[in-house]
Amino acid sequence: MLNSRDLAILDILQRDSETPLAEVGARVHLSPSACSRRIAHLREAGYIKRNVAVIDRAKVGLPTTVFVTVSARTHSAAWTEQFRQAVAQIPEVMEVYRLTGSIDYLLRIVLPSVDDYDRVYKALVARIEMNVVCASIVMETVKSAESLPLHHAG
């Protein structure tokens, strides 16, 4: 289980994983060595999965996001599995969610430009029969939090 101090440590590390233990310790009122042990425990227990570099999408030539809503042709287990494999194979498809309601799936696709969507669309429909309900291009990212609301966790 997690106490409030563990949550505070996680909150620091999800914003900057390179924060020196001395600073982490100062912020949660703990010694650096104690922080080191806590973090090691949080890793082993799976609360921290790994550390990653956050890359500027626009700067590396991937400024465009397209959201695609899809409904299944059939709801058979075979179709579902084939769909799962299709989206797994296409790296531009970064996230796929199965939703409640009339729309079955939501896909987030990351691309160099809107022109590339056609390529990804064709790659998708070549692998699996599906009804693309709608494709919406992201005009503006109004908010992008990148850190979990840990203070509001259960």
Place this chain on the structure above:
Amino acid sequence: MLNSRDLAILDILQRDSETPLAEVGARVHLSPSACSRRIAHLREAGYIKRNVAVIDRAKVGLPTTVFVTVSARTHSAAWTEQFRQAVAQIPEVMEVYRLTGSIDYLLRIVLPSVDDYDRVYKALVARIEMNVVCASIVMETVKSAESLPLHHAG
């Protein structure tokens, strides 16, 4: 500008920012010290924004995701700015995108449970008048890439 070696380094670091320089060097056929210089440059130039810990959402008590589609009451600059501030103030609202098409905005909301959605919904409508078109609960995360398709970048 970025060459293919820089992209390879970014690809390694976006998967695991703790990869030792010796291993990064081995994978891109470069000495550790040369890697160190490249990475420092990638940071200064803003390609790498920062390093963060990836936290297991379910384990910290935030397993639920809700996607909400919103259309604007009016399209005035004042409404837009007020909407921007409203979503900025609510930490559970992690991402907000302005989209093409009839739906104006897409919100990704992260919560302890579906029951908490009512609380966030009320917090939103208390701050800004808007038409919530639809709220869909994520039943299953079919794919979650967490790393950019750098090999397909422009």
Place this chain on the structure above:
DNA sequence: AGTGAAAACGTGCGTAC
């Protein structure tokens, strides 16, 4: 069991070649 002080360790960085 969990803490803090201090010593040992390892990695990354700067200088020299």
Place this chain on the structure above:
DNA sequence: GTACGCACGTTTTCACT
């Protein structure tokens, strides 16, 4: 680009509560 050495931060040990 390689080799060395220093410096820093992290990790471990240990005494203690």
